[in-house]
Amino acid sequence: MADAASRLANLAEELLGGPLPVRLRTWDGGEAGPADAPVLVLRDRRALRRMIWKPGELGLVRAWVAGELDVEGDLYEVLDRVSGLLWERDGGSPGPLAAARDPRLRAAARELLRLAGPVPPPRPPAEEVRGRSGGRHTRRRDRQAIGHHYDVGNDFYALVLGPSMVYSCAYWTPGGTLEEAQRDKLDLVARKLDLKEGDRLLDVGCGWGSMALHAAREYGARVVGVTLSREQAAHARKRVAEEGLTDRIEIRVQDYRDVVDGPYDAISSIGMAEHVGAVKYREYADVLYGLLRPGGRLLNHQISRRPEPDEAAYAIDPFIDAYVFPDGELAPMGRTLTTLEDAGFEVRDVEALREHYALTLRRWVANLEADWDRAVRLVSPGRARVWRLYMAASAVSFERNRIGVNQFLAVKTPAPGTSGMPLRPRAWTGGTD
Template sequence: MTMTIGEVFDELFGTELPLKVTAYDGSSGGNPAAPYAIELRNERALRYMVTAPGELGLVRAYLMGDLELHGVSPGNPYDFLNLFMTDFQVKRPQLTRLPKIAKSLGIKNFQVPPLPDQEQPPQWRRGLEGLRHSRKRDADAIRYHYDVSNEFYELVLGDSMTYTCACYPTDDATLDEAQANKYDLVCRKLDLQPGQRLLDVGCGWGGMVRHAVEHYGVTALGVTLSRNQATWADQKIKQMGLDDRAEVRYLDYRDVTESDFDAVSSIGLTEHIGVKNYPAYFSFLYSKLRPGGRLLNHCITRPDTKTPALTRGGFINRYVFPDGELTGVGVITSAMQDEGFEVRHLEDLREHYARTCAAWAHRLEEHWDECVQDAGLPIAKIWGLYLAGSSLGFARNNIQLHQVLGQKIGADGVADYPLRPSYV
């Protein structure tokens, strides 16, 4: 006699979880009084979960509409993901039970169904399509994530249109206040002065460029690989009357020809360039600075240097940041030092990024219908999982966010640097 899907669930996960499961065969499992429920609406949902146990199978079935989550906000499933990451562990059934479980699931359910259109190929297949972090693949990866639509980002990011970690000055600061405070912190670390020249690589919608020009009196050039971002930034700069000193170009940072900048800011770009390219990356930025100039590198990091930089096959790699690579801050500081920078200061803002992602998730939840109308239901679902999961990851110290300040020292070793900098 075969087992129902509900019975298989109880065999593998038990009945103590705050989770209930209902299935298309009429069965149920788990805890009937649980606040959350998973509904397998059809056989394909089971096939997704059987052929990719864990997060990837759940995501596939969820995006295709074959699996429904009840008691969960699709725009902000933080509590459900917290449960999933904490308690959702497979029990080890007795070996004698495995044949019955496999028979109950059915041999045809071990065949992979069609994948969602939004899923990127596995890393080995992308390797066949060209060298990772070549100019073409970098541009394709950036377009995949950032060219959803400017309207979608406006709904999620708010007035600042800033898609990087904010820095909250107080517990009750708003998202926009925290983003302005982050830009101000970067400007102070770079010691920007009126009349200086700033290069902002990976500038997004131009938030750093506008802040530095408006509040610190510099002339700033920003570059981005997203045409949508560049178009939006150019319009905003003109609207603010800053176009005499501010410019955003649709350009690969490696194609910037100007040099002798007083400062370079890199806010959220290092994650996309690949660890093996760090030497060339920091060498290029070093060459763009005058002696005494400063670089502020702001990027997501890992809490160690042992974990592989490239996470293969998971949700983030397949659905959010294809080809993205993270490593520990020690690797970044070493690469900067090896290319000539004196590392002056580093700071971990991971708690701030947990708050930032939570704020974005709240905005997605608040504007859910508009986001679905703009980007489509599968993309909106991806963003709900991504933002809530990222907030959880930063809160749990699974990932971090570091700002590293480096300086290009003159040949005589003398640098224009205060004994006690004011930004601390």
């Protein structure tokens, strides 16, 4: 096995049809690949066994989560360099590891088997989602999915997110801090919704209560926040009580589909629609439309993906589905806009914030890495490695325009020819146009 690194490098170059983008170091101490490149470290042959049984992204991720695969050097550079293997070639065509049934992968698997040894595959790391019950996006299964991602401990999220406890794209100005950028994002949402003293705001997927607190404290709104996460709700209620806003804010553990106490003047949905699912997007839009008063506004802040040539063949990302957001789905921006319009909304503004989310994710990763030992104690080594990889990989995906994030401002138009919007509606920008 002394030549494991060389054999793997030759195999990778054959698959790629070109030079290896990273340097390899294997469990036997061997190294191969460009001398000036960041190093991908295979600490154990078990990593190869995972790749044999789950070719492509999921096998690599399982090895990463188990600590059998690591990076020496800049993680972002490694992810950027291997994106051609995992996601796309130049021009957007699938990379060689993206299609698990590629004949070349079957030949590669035989060579990997000789290196790994003929043994059964290791069990998936404990952090992987198991035992999902019920149909996709039923109320019961949605509660399970939300619990997997959000109920891992408020202290862990505080470490990653910082004092703002906002788990969505910030709104940056050059030289600003994460806290400033998250405050500015919450204020951007409030201004787009034109919140005023006494307005009823429904915050769908309220998280740890940051939007509810901002709307009540800064604008005098009366807020109902709903979440499926009991840990989030407990933390949000504690923050509300500490700020003396229990008379203005109610936090519920409730499915948005079960909210029946409309009408509301405004609805904010920030980073929640990704959990809804493609088959439920129209129901989601219909429910929110029905909860607004005529002239009421919806601010839908949602991650999007690039359109696929064959939408019927679109598959949920296996890493995200198995380890991060079970049953989460991303829609192209155009589909979201069309769905809102089909439900009766008039879409008045769309703002793309793709670069802002890349900056946000890099800051979260920096927070995690700066207090790594505590993060591991709060969750587990595997869970901490999941969060580091998914946030860093997501940052690269935003930077490469594989995914984006957009704010849709939509209105429940009260009557033909009216909208309740000013003639120059972008007042929230601070300009006059």
